[in-house]
Amino acid sequence: MDDPIMVEVKDLHFSRGNTDIFRGVDLQIPLGKITAIMGPSGTGKTTLLKLIGGQLAPDRGQILIGGQDVHRLSRRSLFKLRRRMGMLFQSGALFSDLDVFENVAFPLRIHTELPNAMIRDIVLMKLQAVGLRGARHLMPSELSGGMARRVALARAVALDPDLVLYDEPFVGQDPISMGVLVQLIKKVNLALGLTAIVVSHDIKETLSIADYVYIIADGRVMAHGTPQTLDVNDDAHVKQFVHGEPDGPVPFHYPAPDFFDDILAPAGQFS
Amino acid sequence: MTRYLTALGRATLDTLSSIGRAGLFLVQSIICLPSREGFHLWLRQMHFVGVMSVAIVLVSGLFIGMVLALQGFTILVGFGADEALGQMVALSLVRELAPVVAALLFAGRAGSALTAEIGLMKATEQLTSMEMIGVDPLRRIVAPRLWAGFVSLPILTVIFGVVGIWGGYLVGVEWLGVYAGSYWSNMQDSVNFVDDVLNGMVKSLVFGLVVTWIAVFQGYDLIPTSEGISRATTRTVVYASLAVLGLDFVLTALMFGDLG
Numbered sequence: 001m002d003d004p005i006m007v008e009v010k011d012l013h014f015s016r017g018n019t020d021i022f023r024g025v026d027l028q029i030p031l032g033k034i035t036a037i038m039g040p041s042g043t044g045k046t047t048l049l050k051l052i053g054g055q056l057a058p059d060r061g062q063i064l065i066g067g068q069d070v071h072r073l074s075r076r077s078l079f080k081l082r083r084r085m086g087m088l089f090q091s092g093a094l095f096s097d098l099d100v101f102e103n104v105a106f107p108l109r110i111h112t113e114l115p116n117a118m119i120r121d122i123v124l125m126k127l128q129a130v131g132l133r134g135a136r137h138l139m140p141s142e143l144s145g146g147m148a149r150r151v152a153l154a155r156a157v158a159l160d161p162d163l164v165l166y167d168e169p170f171v172g173q174d175p176i177s178m179g180v181l182v183q184l185i186k187k188v189n190l191a192l193g194l195t196a197i198v199v200s201h202d203i204k205e206t207l208s209i210a211d212y213v214y215i216i217a218d219g220r221v222m223a224h225g226t227p228q229t230l231d232v233n234d235d236a237h238v239k240q241f242v243h244g245e246p247d248g249p250v251p252f253h254y255p256a257p258d259f260f261d262d263i264l265a266p267a268g269q270f271s
Numbered sequence: 272m273t274r275y276l277t278a279l280g281r282a283t284l285d286t287l288s289s290i291g292r293a294g295l296f297l298v299q300s301i302i303c304l305p306s307r308e309g310f311h312l313w314l315r316q317m318h319f320v321g322v323m324s325v326a327i328v329l330v331s332g333l334f335i336g337m338v339l340a341l342q343g344f345t346i347l348v349g350f351g352a353d354e355a356l357g358q359m360v361a362l363s364l365v366r367e368l369a370p371v372v373a374a375l376l377f378a379g380r381a382g383s384a385l386t387a388e389i390g391l392m393k394a395t396e397q398l399t400s401m402e403m404i405g406v407d408p409l410r411r412i413v414a415p416r417l418w419a420g421f422v423s424l425p426i427l428t429v430i431f432g433v434v435g436i437w438g439g440y441l442v443g444v445e446w447l448g449v450y451a452g453s454y455w456s457n458m459q460d461s462v463n464f465v466d467d468v469l470n471g472m473v474k475s476l477v478f479g480l481v482v483t484w485i486a487v488f489q490g491y492d493l494i495p496t497s498e499g500i501s502r503a504t505t506r507t508v509v510y511a512s513l514a515v516l517g518l519d520f521v522l523t524a525l526m527f528g529d530l531g
Contacts, residue, residue: 053403075407083405093400096392107404155404165403 003030006066006163006195007052013060014044014051021047022058023219034189034196036210038203040241043216045199046090049165052197053087054078065163083111086156086164090171092148094140100127100151101136107158126154129191130184146177150184157188163195164188170202178202182209203242207231215241293488300413300487312415320381320416320483321423325430327376332431335372336438339363343439344447356449357458360439365462365471366527369432371519374478377424378511382486385416386507389490390500398491413487420483421476428475470526477518482511 007029014022021044029035037045050056052063054070063070068081094103104123108114114122127133130150140148149169156164166185170178186209189196200206207213207227214224215238223230223238230242239245256262343359389412392398398408436458443449462468486507493503 050399055399055402079402079405079407081405082403085403085405087400087403089396089400091396093396095397095401096395110404110406152400 003033005029006031007197008064009052009061010064011061012051012058012063014047014056014058020219025061025216025219025221027214027221029195029197030212031195032193033211034185034198034209036198036200036206036213037216038201038206038213038241039216039222041201044219045201045216046167048216049087049167049197049199053082053085053165083159084162086159086161088149088152088156088164088166088169090168092140092145092152094148094151094155096140099136100132100138100140100143103140103151104155104158107155111159122158126158129188130154131180146173146180149173149177149181153181153184153188157192157194160192161194163197166196166198166200168200169198170200170205178205185209203244217241289492292492293484296409296413296488296491297484300409300417309410309415312411313418316415316419317423320385320419321426324377324380324423324427327380328373328427328431329434331372331376332369332434333438335368336360336364336435337442339368339435340439340442340447344443344449353449354453355457356439356443357454358461360443361436361458361462362467364432364435365467367519367523369428369435370471370474370478371515373428373431373475374424374482374515375512377420377427377479378482378486378508378515381420382482382507382511383504385420385483385486386490386493386504387500389413389487390493390495390503393491393493394495394500413491416487417483420486421479424479424482425472425475428471432471473526474519474522477522478515481514481518485511485514
């Protein structure tokens with residue numbers, strides 16, 4: 001990768017209780033590109049985003065954003081850095097007491113001194129971009145899942161951030177909403193020239209927009225490369241994941257005693 | 272034995288760490304000085320935790336004043352001292368019942384609502400998204416609620432006391448026939464502004480801070496699941512009620528312990 005680096009993760013170690021989530025992860029997120037971080041459910045993809053956003057602290061290692069070590073910043077500096085970041089949450093995470101317009105206007109009202117007329121114009125432009133200008137007066141409870149995520153996307157890019165983190169943007173979407181979101185993420189990235197990190201396990205959609213992909217499993221980076229190189233990768237883990245094979249190095253069955261013994265277990269030994 | 276000691280040690284460490292987190296949380300929230308935006312948020316919370324608690328405080332204050340007068344009259348009349356009814360009703364309310372019962376009602380109505388509201392914000396990632404937008408939830412969500420609780424409970428306590436005294440008047444004077452002049456004049460003679468009214472207000476300020484602190488911390492620190500919210504809401508009411516009753520004894524001992 002010869003592009004300048006926006007986010008660099010070095011030797012990241014993180015655990016919850018006795019479970020190691022990351023055991024030495026190294027990533028480089030190029031500036032102005034869409035980088036996908038993929039992997040099976042439960043590999044800590046969302047945790048990685050929270051570590052990048054400074055909401056969690058690593059046990060060891062460093063995360064640098066634009067050269068700044070996220071976890072060495074003071075609380076005030078961290079909040080300042082976050083103004084240059086946007087995050088699209090899996091649930092949308094819209095503020096339930098504000099309507100669509102005010103949700104998108106929220107970062108502008110907080111972080112800028114812009115007059116109301118200008119805030120209105122910016123919000124309407126962002127809502128127009130996600131196709132929901134007409135829904136500006138609706139409350140979050142009145143939106144479908146797909147609409148909520150589009151509003152959340154408009155809010156995430158309201159301040160024209162340098163970096164946008166997408167947490168499972170395609171989960172639970174119908175095919176139309178999913179297609180809309182895929183196009184929106186690509187378009188927003190091209191139009192604003194921002195750096196995007198997309199965490200997802202929706203292979204087809206993610207690979208269709210990503211410039212670079214990291215596959216994470218077992219707390220490590222299993223493979224990385226462009227979507228084309230990963231498609232022809234011979235590694236059994238990568239093949240199983242990229243081609244969606246039900247069984248392989250990641251077993252279909254959760255570890256369990258022998259099926260025959262389990263079925264014929266005498267009464268009183270059920271567990 | 273070892274297992275018992277380990278469990279005891281873990282519980283102690285958990286409790287100490289929780290107290291430490293709650294202390295840090297309070298300091299970080301309370302030092303958020305109100306800005307113009309913060310003032311609007313505080314005003315909105317004053318409506319939510321204060322104004323919306325007025326009805327329950329009015330009704331409770333009225334009935335407690337009425338019951339006090341009824342019970343007090345049956346005792347005092349036996350000693351021919353029914354004219355001291357105003358004094359008894361006022362001192363009971365101003366020193367004890369108004370601060371304590373208003374705080375207990377406040378914990379049940381506003382405290383549980385604050386915990387559930389903040390907890391639901393946490394469960395739906397609204398607090399996290401606020402952080403990622405670069406807004407400190409302690410400043411934006413917690414501080415206005417904390418200050419609103421701190422300010423509104425003393426006001427609710429005053430309302431409780433006034434309505435209670437009026438309730439006592441209704442039963443004692445209007446219904447049981449105590450002479451109105453002695454009801455008010457005995458009250459006026461015996462209730463000292465500094466010793467009774469101000470001490471009662473100090474109690475309600477302390478209760479306001481403690482109840483709201485417990486409520487917002489329980490909401491902020493809960494496990495973001497439906498079960499977690501339900502448990503935290505229950506904890507708020509239980510901890511806040513016990514804290515109010517315990518602190519009431521301590522404060523009463525400090526304020527009135529040497530009067531006898």
